[in-house]
Amino acid sequence: MKTAIEIISKTPLFNGLGEEALRKVSAITVRKDYDKGQIIFSEGDAGNGFYTIVSGRVKIFKVAPDGKEQILHIFGHGEPFGEVPVFTGRPFPATAQAIAGTGLLFFPKTAFVALIHQNPSLALSMLGVLSLRLREFTVQIENLSLKEVPGRLSSYLLYLSDEQENPDTVKLAISKSQIASLLGTIPETLSRIFTKMAAARLIRVQGGDIRLLDRCGLEDLAENGKLQ
Amino acid sequence: MKTAIEIISKTPLFNGLGEEALRKVSAITVRKDYDKGQIIFSEGDAGNGFYTIVSGRVKIFKVAPDGKEQILHIFGHGEPFGEVPVFTGRPFPATAQAIAGTGLLFFPKTAFVALIHQNPSLALSMLGVLSLRLREFTVQIENLSLKEVPGRLSSYLLYLSDEQENPDTVKLAISKSQIASLLGTIPETLSRIFTKMAAARLIRVQGGDIRLLDRCGLEDLAENGKLQ
């Protein structure tokens, strides 16, 4: 297992910190490990620190009383999460669950806030992280409110294509029911939309591999939000 | 018109700053005024600073190609907005429009970032503001994805009741079509839901005044997301 300082120095949040600052940051961290399926924190819990992901994968989600889930984020290597309670003093607004065996670094609130006082560029990094996340949320709200499911799926596929730097094939890293929950729908509907989009020669579905047959068509659908 | 320092000293974002720091902050501000309906910035514009509201009211929203709007926030006195480009270097993710005659203070990016370097507690304040906004967005996503329109309207009315500190009557400060856009629906649907909720003896609608007849019923509806 790598040391905390090795991990931190490769985490975007701590880019631009000097050797000395990195040492101080790593000194306050606590390593925590979770099995697949384990809950890291629940909506409503008080938070006394935040986390960054060393390995594995974490989903952040809300649940309706009827059990339907809405995924807010899926985070992977290097990404921080659970910061809201650190800066608001209010409880976690959502639940975090490991969706694979996961290693985390935990940053206790008081120690981290003290570091910010000594090191304003750490604050600016964190402001950047939170601002970017606000930006992502505006996109998610736009998708939920202004686009139908085919439009949301198109955006998601194009986003994956960008992320995976592959213009014509994307691999779905999470199960289709998790994708449904991320897109604000249910597995049955998502399955039907995959079929429809394949029939419209926009994509070809082979299990978890999706070929993007008509990027322009997908972009159009993602933009306009409606099929046809 | 009040001086910038008077205004700033009453803005929550700058609470906890000393006399000296307040003077420095106020020194970098620029006063800007907008007429009702005027666009302050548009989605995609580069931002070189953020704003706080001195007087009036601003809506932040996204528009679909077909013209449907989704309101993300409605901000009033003392509230900051437009921070995302300051900390990410990316363009505005949404559009801001004055929905009344509005006076703003503008904080240029570079000067503000310099102030943060001198004054880490300003950074912590800003982190608090952004974190709170993330929290609000998770609620909005939950509402859009997991609740039907009656549930969203109930939450909204209860939220207004809290804000106005009046347990049995709320005043709608914005038009019903703006509320529709805030709740992710259209005026026709909202109008029907008002009628249904009145028929279910949950509320009584008298123009822009809503009497909350059955708080428990409303809470239940807001919680469960479904009528009946």
Added chain:
DNA sequence: CGGCGTCCTTGACTTAAGTCAATAAAACCC
């Protein structure tokens, strides 16, 4: 290799909410 469980798909049906259109009610403005 075979059986079990999870995930995915498909079909028939229901329903919440959107569309289009017409009217009613407010707000606005000389």
Added chain:
DNA sequence: GGGTTTTATTGACTTAAGTCAAGGACGCCG
């Protein structure tokens, strides 16, 4: 105050997406 514009309501209809239920594919483990 009357006429104009915006905003709100109501009705008839359409549609996207959810529900319920059944069957199929796939991977996993003994």
